[in-house]
Amino acid sequence: xxxxxxxxxxxxxxxxxxxxxxxxxxxxxxxxxxxxxxxxxxxxxxxxxxxxxxxxxxxxxxxxxxxxxxxxxxxxxxxxxxxxxxxxxxxxxxxxxxxxxxxxxxxxxxxxxxxxxxxxxxxxxxxxxxxxxxxxxxxxxxxxxxxxxxxxxxxxxxxxxxxxxx
Numbered sequence: 001x002x003x004x005x006x007x008x009x010x011x012x013x014x015x016x017x018x019x020x021x022x023x024x025x026x027x028x029x030x031x032x033x034x035x036x037x038x039x040x041x042x043x044x045x046x047x048x049x050x051x052x053x054x055x056x057x058x059x060x061x062x063x064x065x066x067x068x069x070x071x072x073x074x075x076x077x078x079x080x081x082x083x084x085x086x087x088x089x090x091x092x093x094x095x096x097x098x099x100x101x102x103x104x105x106x107x108x109x110x111x112x113x114x115x116x117x118x119x120x121x122x123x124x125x126x127x128x129x130x131x132x133x134x135x136x137x138x139x140x141x142x143x144x145x146x147x148x149x150x151x152x153x154x155x156x157x158x159x160x161x162x163x164x165x166x
Contacts, residue, residue, distance in 0.1 A: 063132075
């Protein structure tokens, strides 16, 4: 009798998980159709990232949002900065309109994704990098790995890699 109950619970859980997954996929597709990406989607090697650039001028300001934020969180700032130079925001892999990366979510992989995105989008250096919160860590790593492309940085309430080593 206990075996039948266990099988019933497992079967119910499997059906519930499948139903939930199907409903989630349908809802995601409906949202994507209703709210298309305002920028462009660029293949960066097996997945696509969303980038939106406005304005003209040099250096191009590249804004890196905080932990789970996306390009939308900087839209009002982007509009103002675009009055005097080119400014780009983007969505890291798995956030906003960007697709998930098949790579592990490491700082190095995120920085290389941004590097590839900028190159394949035709966004020429030099860059003035703006990093908010966790994004500050990523722009500092970008500047370390690609110093010839970076004209400067602005860190907005940025984290430091040793901030939790107290």
